[in-house]
Ligand SMILES: Nc1ncnc2c1ncn2[C@@H]1O[C@H](COP(=O)(O)OP(=O)(O)O)[C@@H](O)[C@H]1O
């Protein structure tokens with residue numbers, strides 16, 4: 001059984017409801033920002049679970065099949081499957097304010113003649129979802145769990161977060177934010193697991209989950225997490241761009257960000273103790289990096305001429321003795337968009353890891369250098385996203401970030417140059433694939449880094 005998509009339970013006859021819906025969803029899903037199979041037609045939609053949250057509002061888990069990642073040079077791509085979480089509203093007539101949320105009018109079956117829409121746009125539906133979350137309880141296969149130490153007031157006004165994101169988030173009264181995972185995978189999502197564990201450690205760099213919901217059918221999976229909303233916070237990406245625009249110094253911020261990252265790593269190391277590392281860890285790590293490069297180069301032909309140079313970074317890692325920082329739980333997708341500054345303090349959010357990887361892989365221990373490399377790549381992204389390109393800005397931020405990290409962690413990531421280069425290379429390869437799939441206009445940004453990293457061989 002693949003560990004990336006929930007499997008359909010046997011014996012569930014959902015055909016009467018699903019058949020007419022499936023046609024609408026096949027057209028609607030690929031247009032959603034959070035849909036992972038971008039640009040590839042959905043070939044099948046099946047229903048994994050359906051729960052009526054209240055009359056006119058259905059919670060669905062659907063399994064989709066679409067053609068796999070386009071592999072250049074081959075017309076046939078193997079089918080890929082995923083599971084998505086939907087909240088569907090059903091109305092006779094959609095009021096104009098909900099028109100952008102329309103999925104379509106159902107032609108046959110029990111919902112014939114009615115219009116279905118994405119109910120995360122409907123304050124009535126999302127208000128009732130918060131009511132469910134305020135106290136622990138169940139609705140069909142859905143389990144709602146609340147931290148008894150936190151009071152979530154009733155009646156907080158919901159608004160949908162208007163942001164480019166991989167999931168869907170709702171802000172309630174500027175007091176709480178609910179992240180609803182769109183692509184659902186079996187297992188506990190690290191974005192619930194890690195912040196809960198850090199909260200137990202007393203780490204205040206990460207907003208602590210106040211409530212969450214999950215399903216047990218067809219398998220255990222995390223569906224959403226409610227956390228305190230950091231009012232007035234600005235993300236690191238916006239602050240970095242503003243610094244580049246106004247030519248104001250960012251090294252103080254980068255230093256503090258390095259400190260915050262190190263503090264989170266120290267708390268993670270305590271929260272998730274690990275066994276002694278295996279002696280051939282660097283070799284296996286390098287192998288995995290080579291494999292990710294192989295896969296990315298199959299999808300993005302522009303990578304191919306750089307592959308030999310990139311591989312030299314992985315070979316240098318494989319040749320290292322085992323004496324590197326011990327692996328531990330890390331953030332896994334750290335970049336400037338994942339850090340928020342409220343007042344003078346940095347907080348770290350979104351511990352989901354790289355969304356394209358299976359949860360089992362994202363929960364594995366890894367070197368903390370991987371997070372450091374993610375943030376260093378992000379300084380480069382910011383510096384390259386504007387004209388004129390400002391490489392010296394990124395360079396200063398790198399140094400300040402590492403110095404701040406060393407200040408709090410008592411070890412300096414710059415002392416691990418082979419590891420850092422291998423992880424920066426691996427991250428740049430991931431970014432090339434991510435941009436090719438999600439934001440092709442951005443592809444030149446990681447491609448520039450790929451060229452530079454390959455030339456260092
Ligand atoms: N606790 C929070 N307080 C304030 N804003 C938040 C908080 N958590 C997330 N956000 C905002 O929501 C955005 C999306 O959150 P994120 O967890 O990164 O979602 P995704 O994984 O779907 O991209 C963030 O970029 C940030 O602007």
Ligand SMILES: O=P(O)(O)O[C@H]1O[C@H](CO)[C@@H](O[C@H]2O[C@H](CO)[C@@H](O)[C@H](O)[C@H]2O)[C@H](O)[C@H]1O
Nearest residue numbers: 165166333335336337354355377378381431434
């Ligand atoms: O949606 P997530 O925040 O979990 O992360 C994914 O999307 C990010 C873009 O929104 C992407 O980040 C890349 O672009 C950022 C600028 O928009 C840059 O700061 C990052 O360094 C760069 O990796 C991220 O890779 C992806 O997983």
